Amino acid sequence: MTTPPTTIDPVDTLAARLSDAIRDAFGIDDADPLVGPARNPAFGDFQSNAAMPLGKRLGKNPREVAAAIVEHADLGDLAQPLTTDSIAGPGFINITLRPEALADRLAALDTPALGLPAPEHPETVVVDLCGVNLAKQMHVGHLRSNVIGDAIARVFERLGHTVVRQNHVGDWGLPIAMVTHKLMVESDAGRLDLENLDLATLNRLYREAQMECAADRKGLAAVRRFDLGPKAEAELEEQVSGAEEALADAKDTLVRLQKHDPEVEAVWRRIERTTMRVCLDVCARLNTRVTDDASAGESSYATELAGIVEDLEKRGVAEESDGALVVRVEGIKEPCLIRKRDGGFLYATTDLAAIRRRVQNMGGERLVYCVDARQGLHFRQVFGAAHKAGYTALPDGTTAVLEHAAFGTVLGEDNKPLKTRSGENIKLDDLLDEAVDRAEAAIRARESEHDDPRAIAEAIGIAAIKYADLQTERSKDYVFSFDRMVSFEGNTGPYLLYARARLNRIFDKAREKGIDTEAASAAPIRIEANEEKALALLLLRTPQVYRGVADSLEPHRLCAHLYDLAVAFSRFYDRCPVLGADDDATRASRLRLCAITRRILTDGLDTLGLPLLDRM
RNA sequence: GUCCCGGUAGCUCAGCUGGAUAGAGCAGCGGACUUCUAAUCCGCCGGUCGGGGGUUCGAAUCCCUCCCGGGACGCCA
Numbered sequence: 001m002t003t004p005p006t007t008i009d010p011v012d013t014l015a016a017r018l019s020d021a022i023r024d025a026f027g028i029d030d031a032d033p034l035v036g037p038a039r040n041p042a043f044g045d046f047q048s049n050a051a052m053p054l055g056k057r058l059g060k061n062p063r064e065v066a067a068a069i070v071e072h073a074d075l076g077d078l079a080q081p082l083t084t085d086s087i088a089g090p091g092f093i094n095i096t097l098r099p100e101a102l103a104d105r106l107a108a109l110d111t112p113a114l115g116l117p118a119p120e121h122p123e124t125v126v127v128d129l130c131g132v133n134l135a136k137q138m139h140v141g142h143l144r145s146n147v148i149g150d151a152i153a154r155v156f157e158r159l160g161h162t163v164v165r166q167n168h169v170g171d172w173g174l175p176i177a178m179v180t181h182k183l184m185v186e187s188d189a190g191r192l193d194l195e196n197l198d199l200a201t202l203n204r205l206y207r208e209a210q211m212e213c214a215a216d217r218k219g220l221a222a223v224r225r226f227d228l229g230p231k232a233e234a235e236l237e238e239q240v241s242g243a244e245e246a247l248a249d250a251k252d253t254l255v256r257l258q259k260h261d262p263e264v265e266a267v268w269r270r271i272e273r274t275t276m277r278v279c280l281d282v283c284a285r286l287n288t289r290v291t292d293d294a295s296a297g298e299s300s301y302a303t304e305l306a307g308i309v310e311d312l313e314k315r316g317v318a319e320e321s322d323g324a325l326v327v328r329v330e331g332i333k334e335p336c337l338i339r340k341r342d343g344g345f346l347y348a349t350t351d352l353a354a355i356r357r358r359v360q361n362m363g364g365e366r367l368v369y370c371v372d373a374r375q376g377l378h379f380r381q382v383f384g385a386a387h388k389a390g391y392t393a394l395p396d397g398t399t400a401v402l403e404h405a406a407f408g409t410v411l412g413e414d415n416k417p418l419k420t421r422s423g424e425n426i427k428l429d430d431l432l433d434e435a436v437d438r439a440e441a442a443i444r445a446r447e448s449e450h451d452d453p454r455a456i457a458e459a460i461g462i463a464a465i466k467y468a469d470l471q472t473e474r475s476k477d478y479v480f481s482f483d484r485m486v487s488f489e490g491n492t493g494p495y496l497l498y499a500r501a502r503l504n505r506i507f508d509k510a511r512e513k514g515i516d517t518e519a520a521s522a523a524p525i526r527i528e529a530n531e532e533k534a535l536a537l538l539l540l541r542t543p544q545v546y547r548g549v550a551d552s553l554e555p556h557r558l559c560a561h562l563y564d565l566a567v568a569f570s571r572f573y574d575r576c577p578v579l580g581a582d583d584d585a586t587r588a589s590r591l592r593l594c595a596i597t598r599r600i601l602t603d604g605l606d607t608l609g610l611p612l613l614d615r616m
Numbered sequence: 617g618u619c620c621c622g623g624u625a626g627c628u629c630a631g632c633u634g635g636a637u638a639g640a641g642c643a644g645c646g647g648a649c650u651u652c653u654a655a656u657c658c659g660c661c662g663g664u665c666g667g668g669g670g671u672u673c674g675a676a677u678c679c680c681u682c683c684c685g686g687g688a689c690g691c692c693a
Contacts, residue, residue: 340691490641574657
């Protein structure tokens with residue numbers, strides 16, 4: 001990613017100065033100055049750990065190395081001059097910023113871009129997220145793909161890159177044909193009104209169709225083997241023959257669908273519209289930016305598959321194996337199957353087509369797949385195959401970067417995948433409803449006055465669920481707990497919203513008192529109290545945090561940063577009166593500090609995709 | 617069987633390219649609301665970083681090995 005380095009983060013400047021010092025002292029210009037925030041405020045504001053590895057490399061005592069670095073370092077007016085007293089332990093170099101420098105950096109951060117100017121060369125990033133299936137209600141499995149994928153997309157947008165969201169809809173193949181056929185049967189029998197389809201009905205018929213097409217051959221074999229009686233055998237024979245019939249019907253329907261048979265396609269289209277309408281509503285409720293035109297069904301690739309397979313076969317990228325066509329990928333034992341023995345294509349084939357479109361038509365330079373971790377092998381195969389096929393080649397000769405932003409499973413409190421008591425998937429809407437209900441109960445228990453408690457509860461409940469999902473490391477499973485996320489205490493979404501609401505309140509009160517907040521927005525910043533300093537140092541780290549999230553595709557880093565920020569602000573709020581400050585200059589400085597904090601916090605919450613609340 | 621991901625405080629989780637005394641939240645105990653919202657703040661309690669070896673001045677972090685848990689492994693998507 002080509003984001004210009006910031007001149008705001010003191011780490012960058014300190015690193016450059018210490019690199020100079022290392023070069024001057026030792027003639028080495030490739031040593032990492034290893035500058036970072038101080039481990040402990042008692043040591044200072046920043047520290048460099050460069051002396052230890054350098055000492056090893058040069059065969060010298062690290063403290064002597066540190067002494068030489070300190071001697072050659074010129075930190076100018078940024079920090080207190082380094083002396084031998086700056087060296088601690090085995091060779092840590094402790095650095096303390098000058099208060100004026102801290103204020104200057106904050107002022108530099110206080111621009112519309114908040115330290116993240118648009119990149120000179122924006123890249124195009126395609127983010128695969130959501131991934132709904134026709135005729136199926138969204139469940140917890142879709143939660144993470146939406147929430148994390150959207151947050152990743154927003155981070156790239158925030159950094160000024162071009163983002164294309166892609167909701168890869170499962171709208172094709174035999175399962176869809178099964179339910180389509182089932183719908184036609186039900187409709188013909190007068191048990192279903194196609195004019196008034198709803199997703200719950202569709203979902204039920206989908207499951208029924210699955211059941212009807214699943215032949216219990218194992219059961220039949222078992223009955224015969226253990227001679228469980230003619231009645232049991234007859235029942236299973238009937239089940240198996242019925243299933244075979246249903247399956248044959250579904251296959252026939254699939255063929256008709258692929259040929260654009262008007263009757264079949266009309267029913268399929270109804271399924272599609274019904275599903276997508278609900279899906280996009282849920283996304284809107286979740287505050288994730290998934291829209292109709294960001295959705296591309298597997299069906300949209302259907303006509304490309306034969307060509308792709310033929311192309312790969314002709315060029316020798318793919319080879320035959322047991323009657324199937326596969327692409328062997330270096331480093332992976334299992335080959336990527338792209339054509340079945342019966343000539344049918346697989347989802348890997350569709351994914352290859354999607355990669356080709358995303359790179360070659362959409363100009364994607366970086367493709368991010370926010371999909372369940374269990375698809376890990378699949379994506380390694382498909383990515384490998386796509387590279388081998390040359391589908392990731394960009395016009396400028398570079399290669400698109402393909403990444404699987406894998407996420408873990410949502411577990412219940414029993415540490416098993418989250419399900420209802422009866423073992424079914426929990427509908428996403430139901431999950432959100434419960435969070436919102438709990439939020440509303442909490443609001444009412446608090447007896448504070450609100451114009452619209454339900455609207456506030458909606459935002460708090462959504463924020464609670466989303467933050468809980470984003471907060472932990474993406475690739476790991478996490479335990480879902482309403483009690484924890486909706487207790488609204490500690491490290492939760494509502495805590496962050498609350499910090500922002502308090503900031504808003506300060507400005508509301510200021511206006512009531514006739515205080516000129518406009519003037520304060522340009523007031524000199526004076527960092528005096530420890531709480532002010534801690535807050536200021538955190539604010540300056542923000543741009544680097546965004547870059548780290550973009551590099552790692554880990555939104556939980558932004559969560560952690562915003563939480564740290566909210567904690568630092570809460571401490572400041574507790575101990576540093578703003579409107580009641582001792583003098584006008586302090587008040588103006590603190591108001592400005594609040595203004596910057598509010599903007600950073602608002603920006604961060606928005607980038608995570610959390611709903612905002614002005615008051616709560 | 618092969619491969620992938622995990623194992624950190626009673627619970628849920630952080631811990632950035634190896635760095636100073638391993639950090640939060642919740643739960644428990646004790647404090648702080650005449651002053652900008654107490655959904656807050658402060659203090660206390662709590663850990664053989666799964667076990668064992670190794671590399672290193674230094675290991676939760678890197679290497680080896682074992683144990684435990686989850687997941688994925690050719691014609692479903």
